[in-house]
Amino acid sequence: MESQLDLRVKADWSEMARVNEEAGEYLASCGLSAEAVQMYTMVVCELVENAIKYGNFVDEEDRIEVHVSVASPTISVQVTHHCRETGGAALRDLDRTVQWLRSYQAPFEAYVARMKAISREPLDAGKSGLGLARITYEGRALLDFYVDENSMLSVSAVSSLA
Amino acid sequence: MGTMQTYENNQLHVEVDAAGPAVTMRFLGKSMLREPGEFLLPLLLKTLSEAIEGNKRIVLDFRDLAYMNSSTLTPVIKILERARVGKGEITLVYRKALKWQDISFSALVIFQTPDGRILIQGEG
Numbered sequence: 076m077e078s079q080l081d082l083r084v085k086a087d088w089s090e091m092a093r094v095n096e097e098a099g100e101y102l103a104s105c106g107l108s109a110e111a112v113q114m115y116t117m118v119v120c121e122l123v124e125n126a127i128k129y130g131n132f133v134d135e136e137d138r139i140e141v142h143v144s145v146a147s148p149t150i151s152v153q154v155t156h157h158c159r160e161t162g163g164a165a166l167r168d169l170d171r172t173v174q175w176l177r178s179y180q181a182p183f184e185a186y187v188a189r190m191k192a193i194s195r196e197p198l199d200a201g202k203s204g205l206g207l208a209r210i211t212y213e214g215r216a217l218l219d220f221y222v223d224e225n226s227m228l229s230v231s232a233v234s235s236l237a
Numbered sequence: 238m239g240t241m242q243t244y245e246n247n248q249l250h251v252e253v254d255a256a257g258p259a260v261t262m263r264f265l266g267k268s269m270l271r272e273p274g275e276f277l278l279p280l281l282l283k284t285l286s287e288a289i290e291g292n293k294r295i296v297l298d299f300r301d302l303a304y305m306n307s308s309t310l311t312p313v314i315k316i317l318e319r320a321r322v323g324k325g326e327i328t329l330v331y332r333k334a335l336k337w338q339d340i341s342f343s344a345l346v347i348f349q350t351p352d353g354r355i356l357i358q359g360e361g
Binding site for chain 1: 247248267269271274278282304306307308310311314315317318319335336337340341344345347348
């Protein structure tokens with residue numbers, strides 16, 4: 076079985092309800108268990124949330140491209156959008172976070188380490204940084220990213236179907 | 238604090254019931270908060286403060302929550318830590334039979350205290 080979902084999403088937080096709903100419906104239509112639907116819906120939503128928060132959307136027509144592919148035994152989620160500036164702070168931060176996550180043998184350890192770090196941060200700290208750790212731990216996904224020559228950032232999460 | 242108050246933020250509904258021996262915060266719907274500090278953290282801080290004043294335990298009941306993003310978990314982590322190192326008693330209850338809840342919330346046991354002031358409980 077192989078199928079895919081493609082969504083174009085405005086960089087507007089109000090879109091998240093639609094993304095959550097459409098991702099869930101698509102994953103359910105693939106015959107995945109309720110548990111798997113919840114798990115991978117979370118992966119899709121966390122990646123899109125990051126895109127809205129850290130993407131570069133200058134043009135009104137700029138959109139976030141979401142591609143979800145279920146090809147047993149693998150599910151992959153790819154979210155593509157303009158990045159603020161190639162080599163900029165947001166991209167360095169993403170690279171640092173992905174490398175940091177990979178430095179842990181068990182994703183659970185990274186997740187717990189991130190939770191401990193959050194607990195020590197000031198109450199008004201704006202960024203949690205928990206989303207990617209959650210994708211690797213709860214979503215059991217491998218994270219990767221690349222930037223193409225047009226400064227389009229693609230972040231992908233690939234995991235074996237639960 | 239009144240007996241029952243309801244707070245809403247998009248698809249998230251929070252019922253705060255202070256009528257019993259504990260202050261129960263029941264989370265329903267889907268939580269897709271954008272910023273960790275918006276809505277939920279002020280509500281948790283206010284409830285913790287009032288519960289301490291009234292010498293009551295807070296019960297954070299997530300069993301009927303259908304979805305939450307990571308920005309929702311952040312204020313929960315901060316309130317658990319604040320109570321852990323300071324004052325307050327918190328019991329966090331989640332639905333163990335829901336795998337996403339079990340995975341998300343069971344990891345919070347790192348904030349449990351040996352004296353039972355902070356409890357993380359998976360039920361059902």
